[in-house]
Amino acid sequence: MFRWILTIFIALMLFSAALPWLEKLGVGRLPGDVRFTLFGRTIFLPFASTLLLSLLVLALGRLLR
Template structure:
């Protein structure tokens, strides 16, 4: 458990260091994500992005347990 927490912390540090380049990826603006903009209101629901990240995380965890 301790090793997993350390790896997650390192992943957050790496993601934070690479954020200027990672923010240019189209994650969060995929087809299927709902974006509604009105005058004083913005609603964003990342359905496709959530599904994609869930599948990716599931595969990573499945591979790490093998």
């Protein structure tokens, strides 16, 4: 259980760090990505981008196996 929590935490940190670079490629601005402002803070929920990146990692994993 702890390994999964640690894995998800690290993946979220990597995605957050890579987000400015990925936005230049169009990831983060897909239909299905939600961005709204609440109490002066911008909240970003990248549903479609996460799905796209997950599918790419899955396909890459299948090819390398």
